Amino acid sequence: MELTAEIAAMRDGSGDPGRLLGEFRRAALLVPLADGPDGGxxxxxxxxxxxxxxxTDEEALARFAAARGEAEAGREWEYLSVLGARLVDVVVPMADGPAGVAVNVADADGSMFFPPVAGIVPDGSAVDLAGDGEAA
Known part of the structure; x- marks a missing residue:
């Protein structure tokens, strides 16, 4: 099953968290680049x-752009294709403070958040673990 189908299953109460996380980690996601002096x-x-x-796809990114207003919807958006696993295993630990991944945020019925908790991000970046790796 693909990520969008797993998100839909979770949202309707029939999903499996392990399958959802597996699909997220395997998915090639489109991550827009920030404007401004810091980029990233x-x-x-x-x-x-x-x-x-x-x-999950260019259409979902386009809905996000449209939700940000006419000027944003009309411009060209640069993005990277990044595996979900790379986002949580590499990008999240590089963030200055707690970080997670928000997938398809402009889709009211199709968005999903992957928060900075144990089992999703590396233990050193999980906000629900104490410094010794035990649950906080």
Missing amino acids: LMSAVSGGIRWVYAF
């Missing part, structure tokens, strides 16, 4: 967590 991957901070934006 586009993200936002909410609730003290940096959320890296990722999309």
Whole structure:
């Protein structure tokens, strides 16, 4: 099953968290590049967590652009194709503070958040573990 189908299954209550995480880790996601002097991957901070934006396809990215307004929808968006595993295993630990991945955030019924918790991100980046690797 592909990632969007696993997200739909989780949202309707019939999904399996392990399958969802597996599909997320295997998925090639589109991650837009940020504008501005710092560049990098586009993200936002909410609730003290940096959320890296990722999309399952160009249509999902286009819906995100449209949701940001006419000027954003009309411009060309540069993005990288990155495996979900690479986002959580490499990018999240490089963030300055807690970070997770927000997939298809403009899709009210198709978005999914992968927070910085044990089992999703490396233990050293998980906010639910104490410094000794035990649950906080």
